Amino acid sequence: MVKVRFAPSPxxxxxxxxxxxxxxxxxxxxxxxxxxxxRIEDTDLERSKPEYEKEIxxxxxxxxxxxxxxxxxSDRFSIYKEHAEKLVADGKAYREGTAIxxxxxxxxxxxxxxxxxxxxxxxTDEIKDQVLMKSDGSPAYSFSCVVxxxxxxxTHVIRGEDHISNTPKQILIYEAMGxxxxxxxxLPLIMGADGARLSKRFGAxxxxxxxxxxxxxxxxxxxxxxxxxxxxxxxxxxxxKSAVEKFSIKKVNKTAAQFDMEKLKWINAQYIKAAETKVLxxxxxxxxxxxxxxxxVFDRTWLETVVGLFKSRMSTLRDFIxxxxxxxxxxxxxxxxxxxxxxxxxxxxxxxVLADRLSGAAVFxxxxxxxxxxxxxxELGIKSGDLVHPVRVALSGSNVGPGLFETMxxxxxxxxxxxxxxxx
RNA sequence: GGCCCCAUCGUCUAGCCUGGUCAGGACGGAUGGUUCUCAGCCAUCAAACACCGGUUCAAAUCCGGUUGGGGCUACCA
Numbered sequence: 001m002v003k004v005r006f007a008p009s010p011x012x013x014x015x016x017x018x019x020x021x022x023x024x025x026x027x028x029x030x031x032x033x034x035x036x037x038x039r040i041e042d043t044d045l046e047r048s049k050p051e052y053e054k055e056i057x058x059x060x061x062x063x064x065x066x067x068x069x070x071x072x073x074s075d076r077f078s079i080y081k082e083h084a085e086k087l088v089a090d091g092k093a094y095r096e097g098t099a100i101x102x103x104x105x106x107x108x109x110x111x112x113x114x115x116x117x118x119x120x121x122x123x124t125d126e127i128k129d130q131v132l133m134k135s136d137g138s139p140a141y142s143f144s145c146v147v148x149x150x151x152x153x154x155t156h157v158i159r160g161e162d163h164i165s166n167t168p169k170q171i172l173i174y175e176a177m178g179x180x181x182x183x184x185x186x187l188p189l190i191m192g193a194d195g196a197r198l199s200k201r202f203g204a205x206x207x208x209x210x211x212x213x214x215x216x217x218x219x220x221x222x223x224x225x226x227x228x229x230x231x232x233x234x235x236x237x238x239x240x241k242s243a244v245e246k247f248s249i250k251k252v253n254k255t256a257a258q259f260d261m262e263k264l265k266w267i268n269a270q271y272i273k274a275a276e277t278k279v280l281x282x283x284x285x286x287x288x289x290x291x292x293x294x295x296x297v298f299d300r301t302w303l304e305t306v307v308g309l310f311k312s313r314m315s316t317l318r319d320f321i322x323x324x325x326x327x328x329x330x331x332x333x334x335x336x337x338x339x340x341x342x343x344x345x346x347x348x349x350x351x352x353v354l355a356d357r358l359s360g361a362a363v364f365x366x367x368x369x370x371x372x373x374x375x376x377x378x379e380l381g382i383k384s385g386d387l388v389h390p391v392r393v394a395l396s397g398s399n400v401g402p403g404l405f406e407t408m409x410x411x412x413x414x415x416x417x418x419x420x421x422x423x424x
Numbered sequence: 425g426g427c428c429c430c431a432u433c434g435u436c437u438a439g440c441c442u443g444g445u446c447a448g449g450a451c452g453g454a455u456g457g458u459u460c461u462c463a464g465c466c467a468u469c470a471a472a473c474a475c476c477g478g479u480u481c482a483a484a485u486c487c488g489g490u491u492g493g494g495g496c497u498a499c500c501a
Contacts, residue, residue, distance in 0.1 A: 009501045044500060099499060117429070126427050126497085134499040141501045165428060165496040188430080188494095195493070223436095226450090230437050234449045253430095253437080256494060260435050263451040273464080312464045323463095388460035400462035 002034025004156050006060075006067075007145065009041045010053035013206035016259065017160065017190045017198055018056075019063060020224045024187060024252065025158045026065045027225065031247045037152055038067035041145070042074045043138050059207035063217050064240070071152070073144050080139035083147050083177065084132045092176040093132055100133040102143075102176060110168035115156070115185035116252050122168035130169055146170045150179035158185045158249070161256070185249050188228050189256045198259060214287065214317025215264070219271040223264045227257040237270045269315040281307045284320055291321055293328035306410050309402045326396045327410055332419060334397050342393050348424040350380065350387065351394065355420040364413040370405045394423035 006022040008014060014022075029036040038060065042048035060067070084100045087093035093102045108124040132143040139147070149157060164186050174181045192198050198205055204213065210220055222237060231238050231246045238246075272280060281304050288294040294303075310324050326332060334342065357372045358364070373391075377384045388404050395407055395416060408416045 007501090011501070041501060047500075096499095101499090114429095120428075122428070131499045136499080138499085140499065145501085160495090161429065162495055163501095166501095186429085191494080193435085197494080226436060228436090230449090232438090234438085236436085236450055255430060255437095257437090258435060260451070263436065266451055269463095310463090313462070383460090385460050392461065398462090402462085404460060 002029060002032040002155050003037065003153055004029050004034065004158055005037035005039050005149065005152065005154050006065075007039040007041050007148075007159075008056050009044065009047075010049060010056060011044060011047040012052055013208060014056040014059040015198070015205045016207065016210075016224070019059065019065075019207050019220075020190060020227060021158070021160055021187060022060060022065050023063070023221060023224050024229075024249075027244055027247045028156065028158060028249055029068075030244045034155070035068040036065075037069045037071065037154065039070075039148060039152070040072045040074075041141070042072060043141065043144055045074075045138065048074075055206075055208060059211075062211060063207065063221055069152070071148065073139075073148065076144070076148070077138065079151070080144050080147055081133065081137070084139070084143065087132065087176055090176075097135055098133075098137070099131055099135045102130040102132050102173060104129050104172060110171050112167060112171060112181070112184055114164075115158075115183055115249050117186060117254055120164065120167070122165070124168070124172070127169055127172070130172070132173070142166055142170050143173060146173040146177070146179070149182060150174065150177065154182050156183045156185060156249075158187065161186045161189050185252070187252065188254055190227055191256050191258045193258055193260070195258060203261075214319065215268050216271045216275075216283070216317075219268040220264070222271070223267045226263075227259070228252050228255075237267060265315040272314060272317075273312055275311075277304050277308045277311065280311065284317060287317055287321065288328070293321070293325065302410065309406055309410065313402070323398075323401065326398070330415070332397065332415075334393070334423075338393050338397055338399070341399060342390055342423060345386075345390065346424065347387065347390050350376070351391070351420045351423050354387075354391070355417045358408075358413060358420070359417045361413065364409065364416075366405045366409055369408045369416075373405070390423075391420070395419050 004025040006018075006025045008018050008022075026036050028034070038057075040053055040056070042053065084093065087102065088095060088100060093100050095101075104124055104127050106125055109121050110124060111119055111121045114120050130142060131140045133139055148154075167184055167186075171181055190198055204210055207220070211217075218240070221240065222243075225238075225243055226236060229247070229252050230236075231243060275283075281300075284307060285294070306324055306327055307320070310320055313323055314320050354373065354376055357376065358369065361368050361372060373387075374384060377387055380387075389399060392401060392404055392407065393399050395404075395411055401407060411419070
């Protein structure tokens, strides 16, 4: 039975690269009917923090990467110690002070068949004796990793390319302990737009950053799986179920991929557009409340109409705040830029007439507002567009947005009339 | 420096294993259509096999080298 693991260190937030590694492990496990283990590698007592661990677990859950088994290395120190002692007793390792080091035999080729890259060979002349247990009694990374992978019966170690050179060292440990060596697969790294390594300088690297920006978990996962792998066919927006069916570790490519924010946004927009308005509204609620745009009491039907209006106009949830915000505030005012836009032609008089007529409307729906508007435009002998644009600016504070009459209806008669009267 | 990995449009990639299709798709870009603007939607276009050599009737595809990029080189994980 296939068993894989994702083994993050709680020394920072779960970042995009880690999430992609976790995702590929998860997809491989699911595609093979195997198990997915989450193991927290918190052997560095100095740098490991409980809040980071929580953050990682939350991010994994948010992404939908549920695990079948969970371990923490800090709970297992006695196991590592015991195995290290045994290696000393077997003459495979030796003490140096309070530390324990593995003896590495020279002039030997260590070869392994990487599931993604093919055979890779290292010579042990490049490898010095490996620290197994550090002087402070904690295990070194490679040692705890190997002991756990062996004891947890991990069959496939799928991890980042940055671990390739750790692999021969770890194979040496497997051999010394008489454990079966698992299969290895090294994923290409994810780079920033400048081709350099993804770092805090790049901008958002933590999964939580993307969550906060208003990316949908399914969209982020969909984008991440496209970095280094392509589903057969030309369909890139793909469900997790379908991706798992199509996934093959052998089809993962070897080249590092640059993270492309534009494409992520596009995919996110696809998911937003495809989402049911009801569901999308639910996702928007926390942000709206957090921004103070919505109280505990609100008109759900009205909100859903608004969401429907902006659905095709946003690529992140946060875009909704920027574009539709004018519908949620009453102390509305125009930016200097928009005031200037409005003053290009002075429609002060026309605005008042329009306001008066709209305020006298018996019903305030799309048809009614449009008729009033078009009648006025006809009387004035101008093109409708000439008046549409300034009115949109006056109502929304922006020269772009949904159709004018849709906007009027959701704004409501009162606020529409009021904003028209105060515009100049 | 040493060791290791990698190389197709600006970006993500298909094709490479099992040489022979105008090198396909997507993002982004450009143009046109729809519309009161924007978004969306529809249509069209531009855009790549890093370089050199070898094998072969034939190379993006196989082999070697060069160049370029990346990783590792910790009692950090």
